[in-house]
Amino acid sequence: MLNYARYKKNPVISLSERQWPDNQIEKAPVWCSVDLRDGNQALIEPMVVEEKIEFFQMLVKLGFKEIEVGFPSASQIEYDFLRQLVERNLIPDDVIVQVLVQCREHLIERTFEALNGVKKAIVHIYNSTSALQRDVVFGKSKEEIKEIAIEGTKLVKQKMKDFEGKIILEYSPESFTGTEVDYALDVCEAVLDEWGATKEEPVIINLPATVEMNTPNVYADQIEWFHRHLKNREAVILSVHPHNDRGCAVAAAELSLLAGADRIEGTLFGNGERTGNVDILTIAYNLFSQGVNPNLNLENINEIIEVYERCCKIPVHIRHPYAGKLVFTAFSGSHQDAINKGIKAMKERNQSYWEVPYLPIDPADVGRKYEPIVRINSQSGKGGVAFIMDSCFGFKLPKGMQKEFAKIIQEISEKQGEVAPEQIMEEFKKEYLEAKEPFHFCQCKIEEKMDENNRESTHITILYKENGIEKTLEGIGNGPIDAAQKGISNIISRKLKVLDYNEHALQSGSNAQAVTYIHLLDEENGNAIYGAGISSNITRSSLRALFSAINRLNK
Numbered sequence: 001m002l003n004y005a006r007y008k009k010n011p012v013i014s015l016s017e018r019q020w021p022d023n024q025i026e027k028a029p030v031w032c033s034v035d036l037r038d039g040n041q042a043l044i045e046p047m048v049v050e051e052k053i054e055f056f057q058m059l060v061k062l063g064f065k066e067i068e069v070g071f072p073s074a075s076q077i078e079y080d081f082l083r084q085l086v087e088r089n090l091i092p093d094d095v096i097v098q099v100l101v102q103c104r105e106h107l108i109e110r111t112f113e114a115l116n117g118v119k120k121a122i123v124h125i126y127n128s129t130s131a132l133q134r135d136v137v138f139g140k141s142k143e144e145i146k147e148i149a150i151e152g153t154k155l156v157k158q159k160m161k162d163f164e165g166k167i168i169l170e171y172s173p174e175s176f177t178g179t180e181v182d183y184a185l186d187v188c189e190a191v192l193d194e195w196g197a198t199k200e201e202p203v204i205i206n207l208p209a210t211v212e213m214n215t216p217n218v219y220a221d222q223i224e225w226f227h228r229h230l231k232n233r234e235a236v237i238l239s240v241h242p243h244n245d246r247g248c249a250v251a252a253a254e255l256s257l258l259a260g261a262d263r264i265e266g267t268l269f270g271n272g273e274r275t276g277n278v279d280i281l282t283i284a285y286n287l288f289s290q291g292v293n294p295n296l297n298l299e300n301i302n303e304i305i306e307v308y309e310r311c312c313k314i315p316v317h318i319r320h321p322y323a324g325k326l327v328f329t330a331f332s333g334s335h336q337d338a339i340n341k342g343i344k345a346m347k348e349r350n351q352s353y354w355e356v357p358y359l360p361i362d363p364a365d366v367g368r369k370y371e372p373i374v375r376i377n378s379q380s381g382k383g384g385v386a387f388i389m390d391s392c393f394g395f396k397l398p399k400g401m402q403k404e405f406a407k408i409i410q411e412i413s414e415k416q417g418e419v420a421p422e423q424i425m426e427e428f429k430k431e432y433l434e435a436k437e438p439f440h441f442c443q444c445k446i447e448e449k450m451d452e453n454n455r456e457s458t459h460i461t462i463l464y465k466e467n468g469i470e471k472t473l474e475g476i477g478n479g480p481i482d483a484a485q486k487g488i489s490n491i492i493s494r495k496l497k498v499l500d501y502n503e504h505a506l507q508s509g510s511n512a513q514a515v516t517y518i519h520l521l522d523e524e525n526g527n528a529i530y531g532a533g534i535s536s537n538i539t540r541s542s543l544r545a546l547f548s549a550i551n552r553l554n555k
């Protein structure tokens, strides 16, 4: 048995009249990508400078206005990367680079050297404030830990004097989720006072779930508590930085927006330490799927995946929200049926907003239009097969025929597994369009005549082959199909009845092919079966469909 008794419950906080459960997210937060720092520091093989530059340029293209570019005082490569950005003039005027540093003088000094020439930067200082880290890592009292933060703030202020660009201070009480909220507030207020934060010159206070320790509602409570207790809320940009240890980082980030956060630090696809940082793309696409502008340019998920996988050397999971290869694919029958009907209803109603069962967004909106929404295996049903026939090949099978054909495809999928659209089309051809034995329709002549009672009737003469031998048949009816069916009934000595008839064009234009589907009943034994035929002439496609059905009845 798992030894759960080794673990204690993490504390919750007491928050009266919490507001966040009744709020809604109305606008996108300020996004800050920490891919090039927190994401990069968690890679087995950290990015090299050229990879970082490519990644940085992608983040700029995606519309990030705040980008943490590293920890320049930590290593030469981190330092060189920032210098490259500056010297190659790669930082657009509307993008603020952010640098992380511990509250230590020589590291802050080196950070400012790396920043030389940057027009606007966020200097992000941090120190751990949790009860556990105070005890086992630093061996310091609350006051002494607070002093580290104050000292760090003083150092940035001092170095800033000789710096030509603009500096915004960010302070993180690292391991915030393990810190008593009132103590974290005390430390942050000391930083704000030391800096002299104002509405005009606010400080970013970043409250990291350095380790996600509780359910997302507890994080939301902590954020709302902080938001309500800050002395001068206007002098603060309240930022969150969730990690995903319990798998709830996206939920925690979203709830924290309800609770008053203004800004989110995270990474693409949730790369980062251990189970990762919060996935900014998922939050952004969640906003978009609720009709809120995410303020990021996310129209082409495939491009993002390509750069991310190459630079980070991490594959995006096939089930990753919005990005995974299979997330817009339905294998199961009832889902396929509902998707098929939903898409059809949207088209018929000319609906401007998206509403399709099992597809929270239109895959085309994120650049995924070319992949199959519906894939066919043994879990699939008639709706899925009908969807493939329509969306891939333009055949709108009548309802009864969907069932008949899906049964044929299911027999195949039960033996071989997934059936590709091309194979489905091949089977359709084999089963219906090329059902030409024993009766093969060749040509027909149609005459409209009046009988002695002045009633119109259609006389048809059909040239056909029976087992390869040319023959003719004649029939009279109230239209070509009726006449042909009567003529054929005589030849095969069976009483036939056309139960249903459908046709539609396969392409547009004067030379377009049409397809006809005929549902034919053998009145003697009650068997009913479909046939299909195509031609640029509707009469010919109908007669081919009729012959296809007769041949299939004979099978």
Ligand SMILES: CC(=O)SCCNC(=O)CCNC(=O)[C@H](O)C(C)(C)COP(=O)(O)OP(=O)(O)OC[C@H]1O[C@@H](n2cnc3c(N)ncnc32)[C@H](O)[C@@H]1OP(=O)(O)O
Binding pocket: 038, 041, 071, 073, 074, 075, 101, 102, 103, 104, 107, 126, 127, 128, 137, 138, 148, 174, 210
């Ligand atoms: C949650 C996070 O992601 S935080 C960011 C983590 N990322 C990184 O650490 C990556 C880059 N860091 C590094 O390469 C190194 O840590 C360096 C270069 C910055 C510093 O290296 P070193 O000084 O050799 O080692 P180290 O980081 O272990 O420093 C430990 C000392 O700094 C102190 N310290 C640690 N963090 C901080 C801090 N935020 N502010 C002030 N002092 C700190 C420790 O108490 C310890 O002090 P001690 O030597 O008196 O015991």
Ligand SMILES: CC(C)C(=O)C(=O)O
Binding pocket: 038, 100, 126, 172, 174, 175, 206, 208, 209, 210, 211, 241, 243
């Ligand atoms: C540096 C801090 C903000 C951090 O990455 C964390 O606490 O997770």
Ligand SMILES: [Mg+2]
Binding pocket: 038, 208, 210, 241, 243, 273, 277
């Ligand atoms: Mg982090």
